[in-house]
Amino acid sequence: MKDKVILSGMRPTGKLHLGNYFGALENWLRLQDEYKCFFFVADWHALTTVYEDTGDIGKNVRDVVIDWLSTGLDPQKCVIFLQSRVKQHAELYLLFSMITPLSWLTRCPTYKDQLLQIKDKNISTYGFLGYPCLQAADILMYNADFVPVGEDQLPHVELTREIARRFNYLYGKTFKEPQPKLTVSKVLPGTDGRKMSKSYNNTIALSDSPEEMGKKVGRMVTDPARIRKDDPGHPDVCSVFAYHKLFNPDEVKSVEFSCRKGEIGCVQCKRNLVSKMQEFLTPIYERRIELEKNEDYITEVIEQGSLKASQEADRIMGMARQAMKIDF
Secondary structure, three states: OOOOEEEEEEOOOOOOEHHHHHHHHHHHHHHOOOOEEEEEEOHHHHHHHHOOOOOOHHHHHHHHHHHHHHHOOOOOOEEEEEHHHOOHHHHHHHHHHHHOOHHHHHOOHHHHHHHHHOOOOOOOOHHHHOHHHHHHHHHHOOOOOEEEEOHHHHHHHHHHHHHHHHHHHHHOOOOOOOEEEEOOOOOOEOOOOOEOOHHHOOOOEOOOOHHHHHHHHHOOOOOOOOOOOOOOOOHHHOHHHHHHHHHOHHHHHHHHHHHHOOOOOHHHHHHHHHHHHHHHHHHHHHHHHHHHOOHHHHHHHHHHHHHHHHHHHHHHHHHHHHHHOOOO
């Protein structure tokens, strides 16, 4: 499948957590062995909501790349690049903005939802309204065959397909219509039982030391109805049990049985979980420590990946300009 292209990216919002790993990275690690993959840090997309405070974007970019590499993304197997280093994204974004009807943008579910939900920032901007055009440019710049997404992101891929279809109708067949590659994300609750999110301060970061991770697990919310150690538990409402499903699959049935019978207390259950999580996360943490010491290597990964992406983007932009008859 190496002749098929995958495109995906993340905004640089800081160090990644377990939700990011099981929601996307775990899938990327498999895809890099099966497809020609382009994975990018979407720093221009970050500006749609943090344009007033851009001081941390540079550091966040490096943190994201370090986390990617520490979990196993391999620059020899995939192209890792920075969106803003490939200026062709901005050119194709501009061209798409010329042909995309305003009604397509205003009906975007994320646009409408975030206007209602984000009250502490002014996102009534042209950039925020038009970000689907930039997203389409990101995807179509590499003529991606597939975009890995969850069901909630399907409208974004469909809008990209519509933009490709409209361009092809106006100027002749130039872009593929990318297909969504549905992924089933493994959802982990945060340490307080809510969705894992930096805004809730309830994350377990890939950069947490084994000791810090253990402390966070020790504070995790368990079954609120369980008062005494020998009270029957309800694993289905316990955040710790949700983690056992991912980090301790061989023993999860035994854990569930012991919990329901009141044969194991929450403290011991957490200790058992910490042991399993450390087996999984400590190698990632140790690789991350080594990568943080090698600034030159991180810079080289970004620069070399961005150069490879630029070479492909040059080819696609040449096709787009020629189709529009603006290659004079």
